[in-house]
Amino acid sequence: MAAKSLEPGMSLQLDANGKLRHFLSIDGLSRDLLTDILDTAESFAAVPEQSVKKVPLLRGKTIVNLFFEASTRTRTTFELAAKRLSADVLNINVNVSATVKGETLLDTLRNLQAMHADMFIVRHAQSGAAHFIAEHVQPHVSVINAGDGCHAHPTQAMLDMFTIRRHKQQFEKLTVTIIGDILHSRVARSQIDALNMLGTGEIRIVTPKTLLPAEAGTLGVQVHHELESGLRNADVVIMLRLQRERMAGALLPSAGEYFRLYGLTEEKLAAARDDVIIMHPGPINRGIEVDSQVADGPRSVILQQVSHGIAVRMAVMSMAMQQTIKEPG
Amino acid sequence: MAAKSLEPGMSLQLDANGKLRHFLSIDGLSRDLLTDILDTAESFAAVPEQSVKKVPLLRGKTIVNLFFEASTRTRTTFELAAKRLSADVLNINVNVSATVKGETLLDTLRNLQAMHADMFIVRHAQSGAAHFIAEHVQPHVSVINAGDGCHAHPTQAMLDMFTIRRHKQQFEKLTVTIIGDILHSRVARSQIDALNMLGTGEIRIVTPKTLLPAEAGTLGVQVHHELESGLRNADVVIMLRLQRERMAGALLPSAGEYFRLYGLTEEKLAAARDDVIIMHPGPINRGIEVDSQVADGPRSVILQQVSHGIAVRMAVMSMAMQQTIKEPG
Amino acid sequence: MAAKSLEPGMSLQLDANGKLRHFLSIDGLSRDLLTDILDTAESFAAVPEQSVKKVPLLRGKTIVNLFFEASTRTRTTFELAAKRLSADVLNINVNVSATVKGETLLDTLRNLQAMHADMFIVRHAQSGAAHFIAEHVQPHVSVINAGDGCHAHPTQAMLDMFTIRRHKQQFEKLTVTIIGDILHSRVARSQIDALNMLGTGEIRIVTPKTLLPAEAGTLGVQVHHELESGLRNADVVIMLRLQRERMAGALLPSAGEYFRLYGLTEEKLAAARDDVIIMHPGPINRGIEVDSQVADGPRSVILQQVSHGIAVRMAVMSMAMQQTIKEPG
Numbered sequence: 002m003a004a005k006s007l008e009p010g011m012s013l014q015l016d017a018n019g020k021l022r023h024f025l026s027i028d029g030l031s032r033d034l035l036t037d038i039l040d041t042a043e044s045f046a047a048v049p050e051q052s053v054k055k056v057p058l059l060r061g062k063t064i065v066n067l068f069f070e071a072s073t074r075t076r077t078t079f080e081l082a083a084k085r086l087s088a089d090v091l092n093i094n095v096n097v098s099a100t101v102k103g104e105t106l107l108d109t110l111r112n113l114q115a116m117h118a119d120m121f122i123v124r125h126a127q128s129g130a131a132h133f134i135a136e137h138v139q140p141h142v143s144v145i146n147a148g149d150g151c152h153a154h155p156t157q158a159m160l161d162m163f164t165i166r167r168h169k170q171q172f173e174k175l176t177v178t179i180i181g182d183i184l185h186s187r188v189a190r191s192q193i194d195a196l197n198m199l200g201t202g203e204i205r206i207v208t209p210k211t212l213l214p215a216e217a218g219t220l221g222v223q224v225h226h227e228l229e230s231g232l233r234n235a236d237v238v239i240m241l242r243l244q245r246e247r248m249a250g251a252l253l254p255s256a257g258e259y260f261r262l263y264g265l266t267e268e269k270l271a272a273a274r275d276d277v278i279i280m281h282p283g284p285i286n287r288g289i290e291v292d293s294q295v296a297d298g299p300r301s302v303i304l305q306q307v308s309h310g311i312a313v314r315m316a317v318m319s320m321a322m323q324q325t326i327k328e329p330g
Numbered sequence: 331m332a333a334k335s336l337e338p339g340m341s342l343q344l345d346a347n348g349k350l351r352h353f354l355s356i357d358g359l360s361r362d363l364l365t366d367i368l369d370t371a372e373s374f375a376a377v378p379e380q381s382v383k384k385v386p387l388l389r390g391k392t393i394v395n396l397f398f399e400a401s402t403r404t405r406t407t408f409e410l411a412a413k414r415l416s417a418d419v420l421n422i423n424v425n426v427s428a429t430v431k432g433e434t435l436l437d438t439l440r441n442l443q444a445m446h447a448d449m450f451i452v453r454h455a456q457s458g459a460a461h462f463i464a465e466h467v468q469p470h471v472s473v474i475n476a477g478d479g480c481h482a483h484p485t486q487a488m489l490d491m492f493t494i495r496r497h498k499q500q501f502e503k504l505t506v507t508i509i510g511d512i513l514h515s516r517v518a519r520s521q522i523d524a525l526n527m528l529g530t531g532e533i534r535i536v537t538p539k540t541l542l543p544a545e546a547g548t549l550g551v552q553v554h555h556e557l558e559s560g561l562r563n564a565d566v567v568i569m570l571r572l573q574r575e576r577m578a579g580a581l582l583p584s585a586g587e588y589f590r591l592y593g594l595t596e597e598k599l600a601a602a603r604d605d606v607i608i609m610h611p612g613p614i615n616r617g618i619e620v621d622s623q624v625a626d627g628p629r630s631v632i633l634q635q636v637s638h639g640i641a642v643r644m645a646v647m648s649m650a651m652q653q654t655i656k657e658p659g
Numbered sequence: 660m661a662a663k664s665l666e667p668g669m670s671l672q673l674d675a676n677g678k679l680r681h682f683l684s685i686d687g688l689s690r691d692l693l694t695d696i697l698d699t700a701e702s703f704a705a706v707p708e709q710s711v712k713k714v715p716l717l718r719g720k721t722i723v724n725l726f727f728e729a730s731t732r733t734r735t736t737f738e739l740a741a742k743r744l745s746a747d748v749l750n751i752n753v754n755v756s757a758t759v760k761g762e763t764l765l766d767t768l769r770n771l772q773a774m775h776a777d778m779f780i781v782r783h784a785q786s787g788a789a790h791f792i793a794e795h796v797q798p799h800v801s802v803i804n805a806g807d808g809c810h811a812h813p814t815q816a817m818l819d820m821f822t823i824r825r826h827k828q829q830f831e832k833l834t835v836t837i838i839g840d841i842l843h844s845r846v847a848r849s850q851i852d853a854l855n856m857l858g859t860g861e862i863r864i865v866t867p868k869t870l871l872p873a874e875a876g877t878l879g880v881q882v883h884h885e886l887e888s889g890l891r892n893a894d895v896v897i898m899l900r901l902q903r904e905r906m907a908g909a910l911l912p913s914a915g916e917y918f919r920l921y922g923l924t925e926e927k928l929a930a931a932r933d934d935v936i937i938m939h940p941g942p943i944n945r946g947i948e949v950d951s952q953v954a955d956g957p958r959s960v961i962l963q964q965v966s967h968g969i970a971v972r973m974a975v976m977s978m979a980m981q982q983t984i985k986e987p988g
Contacts, residue, residue, distance in 0.1 A: 049446035053390030055418075061711030063739065074441070077420060081392065081445055084418045089713075089742045091735060108942060112732070115965035116739055117707035284437060307444035378775035382719030384747075403770070406749060410721065410774055413747045613766060636773035 013135055021320045023135040023144045026153040027194035035162065035198055041316035042163050042309070048085055049311065058319050059088035062119045066092045067109075067134075068147075069125040074284065075147050078307075079122045082314035091118070107137055114139050120322060121145070128152035128187075143321040145314075151185050157282055158191035160313040162199060164306050165237055168278050172196065176203040178231050178273075179222075180263060181241030181290060184212040184252075188282050189241055197221045207231035207263065211252045228263055232272040239280045240265060240290045256289050265291045267298070278302045342464055350649045352464040352473045355482040356523035364491065364527055370645035371492050371638070377414055378640065387648050388417035391448045395421045396438075396463075397476075398454040403613065404476050407636075408451045411643035420447070436466055443468050449651060450474070457481035457516075472650035474643075480514050486611055487520035489642040491528060493635050494566055497607050501528040507560050507602075508534070508551075509592060510570030510619060513541040517611050518570055526550045536560035536592065540581045557592055561601040568609045569594060569619045585618050595621045599629075607631045671793055679978045681793040681802045684811040685852035693820065693856055699974035700821050700967070706743055707969065716977050717746035720777045724750045725767075725792075726805075727783040732942065733805050736965075737780045740972035749776070765795055772797050778980060779803070786810035786845075801979040803972075809843050815940055816849035818971040820857060822964050823895055826936050830854065834861040836889050836931075837880075838921060839899030839948060842870040842910075846940050847899055855879045865889035865921065869910045886921055890930040897938045898923060898948045914947050923949045925956070936960045 014029055016022045021034060048054055064083045066076050076092065083090045095109065113121070120143045123131040128150030135144040148154040169175055177196055183189045183206050196204050206217070207225045217224050225231035232238065243259065253259055270277065279291075279301045287293050296303060343358055345351045350363060377383055393412045395405050405421065412419045424438065442450070449472045452460040457479030464473040477483040498504055506525055512518045512535050525533050535546070536554045546553050554560035561567065572588065582588055599606065608620075608630045616622050625632060672687055674680045679692060706712055722741045724734050734750065741748045753767065771779070778801045781789040786808030793802040806812040827833055835854055841847045841864050854862050864875070865883045875882050883889035890896065901917065911917055928935065937949075937959045945951050954961060 051390070054392065054446060055390045061709070061713045063712065063742075073422060077422070077442075078445060080420065081418075084392075089739075091738065093731060093735070105942075111962055112941065112965050113735075115962040116736060116969055117712060117966065283441065284434075287437075304440055304444040307441050308446070311445055380719070383721065383775060384719045402751060406751070406771075407774060409749065410747075413721075612770060613763075616766075633769055633773040636770050637775070640774055 013132065021317070023131075023146075024155055024317045024321055025131050025135055025144065025146045027155050027158055027191050027198065028153075030198070032198050032200065035159070035195060038159055038313065038316050038320065039163050039166055041320055042159070042312040045315040045319075046309065046312040048315070049308070055085050055087055057087045059083070059086040059119075059322055062086075062088040062322060063117060064088045064090050064120045064122065064318070065113055065118045066090065066122045066147075067095065067113070067124075068093070069095045069123075069127075069130065070148070072124055072148070075124060078310045079145075079147060079314055079318075082311050082318060085311070086315055086319060088119075088318075106134075110134060110137060114142060118142065120318065122147050123149070125149050143318075145317060145321065148187055150187065151190070152187050153191045153194075154187040154282075155191045155195075156310070156314055156317055157188050158195040159317070160306055160310040161192055161239065161280060161282075162195050163309045163313050164280060164302055165278070167305075167309070168302065169236060172199040172201040174202050175236045176205065176234055176274075177201055177237040177239065178205045178207060178225075178235040179239045179241065180207040180228065180231065180265065182212045182243055183208045183217070183241070184214050185244065186241050192239060193220050193222055205231050205235070209253065209263070228265075228269055229272055232269060235273040235277055237278055237280065238265065238270070238273060242282060242284065243286055243290055245286075256286075260289050264289060265295050267292065267294050270295060270300075276300075280306060283307065342461065350646070352460075352475075353484055353646045353650055354460050354464055354473065354475045356484050356487055356520050356527065357482075359527070361527050361529065364488070364524060367488055367642070367645050367649065368492050368495055370649055371488070371641040374644040374648075375638070375641040377644070378637070384414050384416055386416045388412070388415040388448075388651055391415075391417040391651060392446060393417045393419050393449045393451065393647070394442055394447045395419065395451045395476075396424065396442070396453070397422070398424045398452075398456075398459065399477070401453055401477070404453060407639045408474075408476060408643055408647075411640050411647060414640070415644055415648060417448075417647075435463075439463060439466060443471060447471065449647065451476050452478070454478050472647075474646060474650065477516055479516065480519070481516050482520045482523075483516040483611075484520045484524075485639070485643055485646055486517050487524040488646070489635055489639040490521055490568065490609060490611075491524050492638045492642050493609060493631055494607070496634075496638070497631065498565060501525065501530040503531050504565045505532040505534065505563055506530055506566040506568065507536060507554075507564040508568045508570065509536040509557065509560065509594065511541045511572055512537045512546070512570070513543050514573065515570050521568060522549050522551055534560050534564070538582065538592070557594075557598055558601055561598060564602040564606055566607055566609065567594065567599070567602060571611060571613065572615055572619055574615075585615075589618055593617070593619060593621060594624050596623050596627070599624060605629075609635060612636065671790065679975070681789075681804075682813055682975045682979055683789050683793055683802065683804045685813050685816055685849050685856065686811075688856070690856050690858065693817070693853060696817055696971065696974050696978065697821050697824055699978060700817070700970040703973040703977075704967065704970040706973070707966070713743050713745055715745045717741070717744040717980055720744075720746040720980060721775060722746045722748050722778045722780065722976070723771055723776045724748065724780045724805075725753065725771070725782075726751070727753045727781075727788065728806070730782055730806070733782060736968045737803075737805060737972055737976075740969050740976060743969070744973055744977060746777075746976075764792075768792060768795060772800060776800065778976065780805050782806050784808055803975060803979065806845055808845065809848070810845050811849045811852075812845040812940075813849045813853075814968070814972055814975055815846050816853040817975070818964055818968040819850055819897065819938060819940075820853050821967045821971050822938060822960055823936070825963075825967070826960065827894060830857040830859045832860050833894045834863065834892055835859055835895040835897065836863045836865060836883075836893040837897045837899065838865040838886065838889065838923065840870045840901055841866045841875070841899070842872050843902065844899050850897060851878050851880060863889050863893070867911065867921070886923075886927055887930055890927060893931040893935055895936055895938065896923065896928070896931060900940060900942065901944055901948055903944075914944075918947055922947060923953050925950065925952050928953060928958075934958075938964060941965065 014023050014025055080090050122145045123134055124147040130149045131144055131146035179189055205223045205225055207228055281303045285296055343352050343354055409419050451474045452463055453476040459478045460473055460475035508518055534552045534554055536557055610632045614625055672681050672683055738748050780803045781792055782805040788807045789802055789804035837847055863881045863883055865886055939961045943954055
């Protein structure tokens with residue numbers, strides 16, 4: 002941890018007192034801080050059960066959904082989280098072609114700051130975009146990474162951790178198996194970082210050789226290429242969404258072949274523990290990554306993940322904002 | 331009425347106590363319930379006259395405009411109605427091509443429910459879409475049909491009934507004439523159902539033979555093919571919007587020919603009663619369905635219909651939601 | 660001033676008591692009224708510094724962004740201004756092709772009025788569109804021109820005046836230089852009107868001969884075709900955005916040639932006063948109108964202009980609305 006605190010990622014995400022300022026990646030955050038996010042999310046999880054599903058925490062704040070890559074689903078969860086915190090939300094879809102030069106992106110940013118935006122939720126096809134923006138915002142502005150290229154999707158990882166903790170209470174004794182296209186998945190990268198930092202007993206990835214990242218040996222995971230060994234005695238199974246465009250290239254066989262080898266069925270799941278939970282970031286490709294019987298079955302917690310996503314995003318947004326309100330700079 | 335109460339449509343729209351839960355079609359609703367909607371709308375009609383045009387009835391509720399078919403106009407009226415009830419509104423335009431399979435539509439729905447949506451306003455090009463969605467939502471979620479294929483557009487019909495009642499006080503002694511493309515009109519279907527259920531004296535349709543539905547004989551209407559006989563002594567005239575694409579097919583002659591035969595002019599209107607009111611769901615095709623002199627004349631109540639649309643939608647939304655708040659399931 | 664009060668523009672923008680009702684152009688407004696706008700904006704400039712960036716002035720009002728020409732940037736500033744006044748905002752992007760006939764534009768307008776819209780923010784590619792709409796709205800509805808063709812962009816001009824007054828306190832002793840495509844610029848037209856009405860000492864325009872308006876002699880400005888003479892002892896320099904499409908026609912040489920002749924650099928700026936301020940309506944074309952060193956330098960107030968834009972729009976919206984609340988008609 003001492004070494005980590007000197008990394009640039011860490012100083013950028015935290016303020017001088019070690020509190021969350023930006024939320025860009027799991028990497029660089031301590032176990033305490035991740036646990037703090039999960040605990041705060043726990044306090045927000047009951048808000049939707051109230052008759053008036055709102056808390057006045059961020060009333061009068063301006064939160065900008067700055068999406069350089071279209072994603073109705075992710076944008077919607079952040080928009081709902083912001084509205085339930087009583088913030089004003091501005092949705093801006095930036096045509097990437099209009100911002101090919103970094104300068105122009107910065108001009109867009111400076112203009113929105115001049116309009117007194119308090120927080121940017123950034124989605125971008127390029128890895129590092131949210132970091133780049135966080136490096137350039139004013140002291141009182143926070144940046145949340147809503148997915149950047151193949152790099153990170155930290156709020157997705159935290160809602161996954163929240164879901165695991167709710168069902169399994171702890172991480173130390175768990176075997177967690179992640180199945181799919183690890184190579185291109187920002188979700189998997191953030192999940193592995195979070196699982197490691199939270200002290201997960203054993204983390205496995207199951208992936209075709211063509212979709213294994215070169216740095217797999219340094220990730221702190223066991224690599225499997227066959228589903229059966231990967232699933233053996235697993236407590237948690239996380240599937241990744243398969244991008245159909247991978248099959249157009251040479252990286253993958255047909256959808257049918259993928260399903261035969263890596264698609265999750267009740268039969269294959271027999272190898273896992275009886276109380277295994279099944280997770281997926283959505284949207285699901287039924288019949289490709291997963292059989293409908295599994296996706297809709299009693300061990301699936303896929304829709305709970307979606308609910309928890311609102312609570313976790315409310316937690317991250319309010320923590321980052323709380324900080325910048327009290328201690329600008 | 332006893333027979334009706336056993337129909338599937340009825341049990342889906344009403345809860346165990348006979349209160350409104352979903353609003354999918356006029357068919358299956360009793361005269362009392364329709365009257366209840368009109369009375370509730372009456373209480374909301376004064377809200378826009380207040381200096382602060384809002385009531386806190388649905389504060390903290392999340393209402394999703396789920397539009398599978400683009401319609402700025404209808405979406406706008408529901409959005410305004412929801413905002414004046416103090417709800418949070420989420421606009422989602424679903425690319426139909428992305429949801430060709432029923433499964434995927436259900437996944438979209440389940441995800442939005444997991445985000446704690448309270449109500450779906452559904453617009454879809456396919457008949458039965460809102461029913462299908464209502465069959466699959468959770469017990470506390472309400473569905474409002476904002477137009478499905480050629481099937482129904484019940485909030486449009488109710489704002490029309492509201493407008494007629496405001497001007498004529500009752501339905502029993504009225505002659506109401508509906509003019510235009512009955513075959514393809516979800517508006518006409520819902521209007522005819524509502525007029526019948528409210529006990530309208532005489533309902534006439536005026537339409538070219540090519541645009542007469544096969545089941546016209548069972549609708550409880552008099553069929554006319556000539557405007558003059560259809561208009562004779564009418565108290566209320568409702569025009570339908572002509573879809574220009576009908577003229578590309580073989581169903582209709584040119585726009586000029588249609589106007590000559592079925593277009594409403596002051597001259598032709600002489601056959602109707604002196605205090606006739608002229609209605610149209612909008613947007614108007616001036617010079618095709620109706621002459622501007624009539625559309626903008628003293629007997630036109632077309633813009634009042636638009637105003638009433640907000641009050642009627644506020645009524646339906648709050649009635650459906652009230653129910654599900656008090657008696658989930 | 661007496662003569663001016665008889666002009667149609669004046670009677671349209673002001674009510675019987677001389678208070679602001681619509682804000683369509685600077686032309687027709689008195690110095691007192693412009694000063695009143697600046698003073699009111701001053702009172703709103705501190706709102707974004709508050710922890711809750713909102714005032715309840717327009718709560719329950721419905722403000723419609725009616726944009727016939729896409730402009731995320733301008734739409735965003737009006738949306739934020741409206742939200743900080745606690746109004747409900749409706750964004751409507753009208754496909755111009757759907758409203759080629761004036762009739763149809765009026766029908767759109769009448770429908771939105773029937774939904775009880777209180778104010779239209781109008782952006783349109785055609786000069787005079789906002790005036791046309793203001794001539795046709797109901798007595799209690801206000802219209803704000805957010806840019807019409809080459810005619811006017813009065814809120815932009817007023818935020819510029821606000822910025823100048825903040826830095827220079829007065830207008831009488833100032834030399835203000837406007838550089839660029841005067842011919843096609845609605846911004847320049849409104850700026851020149853405002854600077855004249857506020858009694859600016861000397862107003863200069865610097866423009867290639869091909870981009871000089873025919874009526875330049877009547878505008879109350881000095882015309883320069885060379886940057887150096889135009890900049891000499893200037894207190895305020897306003898650049899205009901160069902539309903790249905002008906270079907495709909015969910009106911302008913290449914971008915490089917334009918920058919060589921009219922692009923603002925630190926070197927050329929030496930001719931101006933030491934305490935000169937540099938303004939630009941944005942978005943900036945770096946390396947065409949202006950060198951980055953100047954745009955980002957200590958004398959640039961370009962981002963302050965953006966901040967002031969929110970305050971000025973809040974001022975104009977609340978003044979126009981205040982009026983119509985108290986004195987409809």
